[in-house]
Each structure stands twice: as C-alpha cells, then as structure tokens.
Amino acid sequence: MSSPTVLVNRDAEGLAHAVAARFITRLVDVQSSGEIAQVVLTGGRVAAAVYRAVAESPARSAIDWGRVEFWWGDERFLPDGDPERNETQAREALLSHVEVDPARVHPMPADTGQTAEEAADAYAAELAAVAGPGDRDGVPTFDVLMLGVGPDGHVASLFPEHPALQVDDRPVVAVHGSPKPPPTRISLTFPALSRAHEVWFVVSGEDKAKAVRLALSGAGRPQIPAAAVKGLSRTLWLLDESAASEIPDNIRAPRT
Numbered sequence: 001m002s003s004p005t006v007l008v009n010r011d012a013e014g015l016a017h018a019v020a021a022r023f024i025t026r027l028v029d030v031q032s033s034g035e036i037a038q039v040v041l042t043g044g045r046v047a048a049a050v051y052r053a054v055a056e057s058p059a060r061s062a063i064d065w066g067r068v069e070f071w072w073g074d075e076r077f078l079p080d081g082d083p084e085r086n087e088t089q090a091r092e093a094l095l096s097h098v099e100v101d102p103a104r105v106h107p108m109p110a111d112t113g114q115t116a117e118e119a120a121d122a123y124a125a126e127l128a129a130v131a132g133p134g135d136r137d138g139v140p141t142f143d144v145l146m147l148g149v150g151p152d153g154h155v156a157s158l159f160p161e162h163p164a165l166q167v168d169d170r171p172v173v174a175v176h177g178s179p180k181p182p183p184t185r186i187s188l189t190f191p192a193l194s195r196a197h198e199v200w201f202v203v204s205g206e207d208k209a210k211a212v213r214l215a216l217s218g219a220g221r222p223q224i225p226a227a228a229v230k231g232l233s234r235t236l237w238l239l240d241e242s243a244a245s246e247i248p249d250n251i252r253a254p255r256t
C-alpha cells in the first residue's frame with residue numbers, strides 16, 4: 001500500500017482541470033501498454049466538474065474510449081435516470097460525450113423493485129465476470145479509482161461508525177440508514193476499494209477541510225473511513241486550497 005501524496009490547486013475549477021488532465025494522461029498511458037483501462041468513477045460536485053473538464057478537453061481524443069471499462073465506487077439506490085444517481089451525473093457530464101462501448105459501462109443497479117442486497121450481489125457478479133486470473137477476490141485491478149470525501153469523512157457510501165464499514169468478506173455491500181440522503185445506497189467495500197493501482201481523492205471546499213486533515217493524520221477507519229483507502233502503487237489527495245486549509249505545510253507538495 002502507498003503513502004499519500006498531497007497536491008493542492010488554487011480553487012475548485014483549477015482542481016477539476018488538473019484532475020481531468022491527469023485522468024486523460026493516465027488512461028493514455030494504460031492504453032499505450034495494450035491494456036483496457038479500468039476506471040472507477042465517483043459522485044459529488046467536484047467529480048461532475050472533473051467529468052465536464054474531461055469532456056471539454058481537446059486531449060480527450062487521445063483516448064480510445066471504447067477500450068475503457070467504467071465502474072462506480074458507490075451509488076444512491078434510486079430508479080434509473082434519477083438525477084441524484086451518480087451514474088446519471090457521469091453520463092450527462094462525460095459518458096454521453098465520448099464514444100464508450102456500452103458493454104464496458106458498469107453502473108451499479110438502479111432500484112427496480114429488487115432489494116439493495118440483491119443489487120449489491122448482482123454488482124459483485126458483474127465485477128467477477130470481468131476480473132481475470134491476475135486479479136484477486138473477483139475484483140478487477142483498477143487503474144484509477146476516484147473518490148470524493150464527505151465533511152464527515154465518508155468515502156464511497158461507507159459512513160463513520162456504520163455497520164457497512166465492517167464488511168470485509170465481499171466486494172459490494174448494501175447500505176441502509178445512510179446519514180446522507182438517500183438512505184439506501186450500494187457501495188464497494190474496503191477490500192474492493194483497495195484493489196486499485198492508483199487511488200485519487202478529489203476534494204474541494206472548506207467544509208471538507210477537517211475530514212481531510214483527520215484522514216491525513218492517521219485517523220481510524222471507524223471515525224474517518226477515507227483514511228483507510230490506499231492505492232497499491234499511489235494514493236493521491238488532489239485538493240483545492242479550501243479543502244487543504246487545515247493540513248500542516250510539511251505534508252503538502254508545492255501548489256500546482
């Protein structure tokens with residue numbers, strides 16, 4: 001597991017464009033070695049800005065979008081097309097603007113009347129169907145896994161002191177009683193979130209500053225779930241000045 005690297009941008013817009021450039025470069029690098037890129041998307045305000053910046057970048061044409069496999073780290077368990085779904089946001093901001101292969105886009109199931117547990121199991125089966133012999137526990141090894149962080153330190157849909165934090169025996173879990181609406185969600189678990197070469201936390205805003213400081217200061221998984229996710233090769237904390245405002249200078253790289 002890698003130790004965190006902190007990179008700070010001036011503001012949310014600068015952060016979104018910097019992450020978009022990094023995202024395009026990373027995918028080009030993976031594809032240049034002949035592999036299909038495995039990407040995990042997140043939800044939230046800054047994520048949407050990153051997706052829009054990728055879609056608007058002329059450099060997006062360097063990516064063979066049909067050879068990118070898209071997954072989600074968590075989802076709000078709502079009907080298909082609901083504007084609050086992370087899938088809907090990513091489709092509107094990015095996926096509908098590039099030539100993806102629909103068979104390689106793997107949204108978490110929408111609420112169609114099945115239970116959230118059934119939906120979580122179905123997603124685990126979908127991950128296992130794509131995982132290869134070199135992957136562990138039925139989860140593809142992701143090239144980039146993007147995550148937001150809540151003001152309470154939640155990551156994906158793993159909330160502080162919530163029972164879903166304890167689930168280590170499967171890659172996907174149904175979350176009930178989420179403190180942030182909607183109450184029912186689906187999330188990758190810690191073991192699955194730990195199957196990424198690169199984990200990128202993308203965080204903006206002063207309301208996240210305390211959670212960021214605690215995550216980078218060795219807080220425990222029950223209190224600050226984001227502290228417990230690390231990439232196999234790299235863990236990047238990509239922040240704007242507001243989100244970085246409480247972290248000590250010695251753990252910040254120079255501003256980009």
Ligand SMILES: O=C1O[C@H](COP(=O)(O)O)[C@@H](O)[C@H](O)[C@H]1O
Binds near residue numbers: 042156
């Ligand atoms: O509910 C969620 O919130 C977090 C953070 O969202 P933000 O708008 O505060 O940046 C997000 O990472 C997660 O995927 C989403 O389901």
